[in-house]
């Protein structure tokens with residue numbers, strides 16, 4: 001869908017962060033607007049998604065990520081945000097898939113700003129059934145959930161456990177598994193249980209009062225998205241030939257963030273009939289097209305529950321890290 005092309009300007013307002021720290025270091029400033037290079041488009045940002053990756057980039061935690069190219073002493077990308085939805089207002093050399101005025105969603109580093117540049121192959125057209133705010137919360141969490149469900153090989157009639165069902169990734173994972181015909185049990189805090197049920201989960205277990213791995217239950221697939229439940233406990237409630245997919249979990253050590261579970265899972269998987277897997281999802285046009293098709297078909301919908309103005313981008317990230325956001329939240333930039 002296309003819209004009237006907004007006017008480009010040489011400066012813009014952006015949520016800028018010049019060193020790793022808390023939200024007090026994120027200030028909305030006037031900075032130079034970016035220009036699209038070859039294969040890139042310039043987007044007038046209408047909304048940007050809030051997700052755990054933004055928190056990791058704000059704090060520089062776990063420390064290992066600083067050595068992975070994100071900036072040793074300060075964020076290499078000083079403008080926060082990655083998920084984006086907006087209108088194409090500039091086209092770089094060689095771009096063939098988009099035109100001025102196209103409404104798009106995808107990944108653009110530095111999306112907490114009035115303008116952001118995105119690679120053509122990380123964008124898709126926004127379906128008209130989604131608002132910009134809803135579209136902005138699809139990319140990172142939606143693609144991660146899609147990859148998790150694919151990796152678990154979930155099929156009709158399977159019993160699936162989703163740990164972290166009320167969060168960004170979990171809210172899509174529950175819907176995708178249910179749409180495949182699976183029977184989903186979600187693990188989440190009691191305050192967000194209703195949201196998880198509304199996404200299609202048959203049961204919701206509160207991790208604060210009940211350890212799901214101590215129950216007499218068995219699942220064909222487990223998507224481990226929240227908490228850092230030890231591997232051996234997860235395996236107790238996984239069927240003998242079931243698949244565990246470790247997506248992530250917060251609260252690990254400062255250096256690695258608890259990624260050791262993924263490494264151990266890969267090793268243990270060699271010696272058991274259970275499949276224990278992990279992966280790193282990359283936001284790209286191909287999985288985004290799949291998700292958009294699922295949205296158009298009515299299978300899934302972004303669980304957007306909260307929005308913040310650009311000036312409160314730091315607060316949004318803090319609220320996410322504190323567990324105050326159910327499903328997804330968006331930073332509203334303009335339009």
Ligand SMILES: NC(=O)c1ccc[n+]([C@@H]2O[C@H](COP(=O)([O-])OP(=O)(O)OC[C@H]3O[C@@H](n4cnc5c(N)ncnc54)[C@H](OP(=O)(O)O)[C@@H]3O)[C@@H](O)[C@H]2O)c1
Nearest residue numbers: 052144164166167168169188189207226227248249280281
């Ligand atoms: N592998 C990848 O490529 C990839 C990509 C994206 C994200 N991730 C990782 O995936 C994880 C989840 O991301 P997200 O954006 O979905 O985060 P989120 O929106 O903050 O959701 C976190 C979820 O975990 C739940 N949770 C917290 N403590 C728990 C516990 N002890 N047991 C069970 N559930 C618990 C939360 O429940 P309540 O809110 O109800 O308390 C919430 O549902 C993060 O660690 C992130 O870094 C990995």
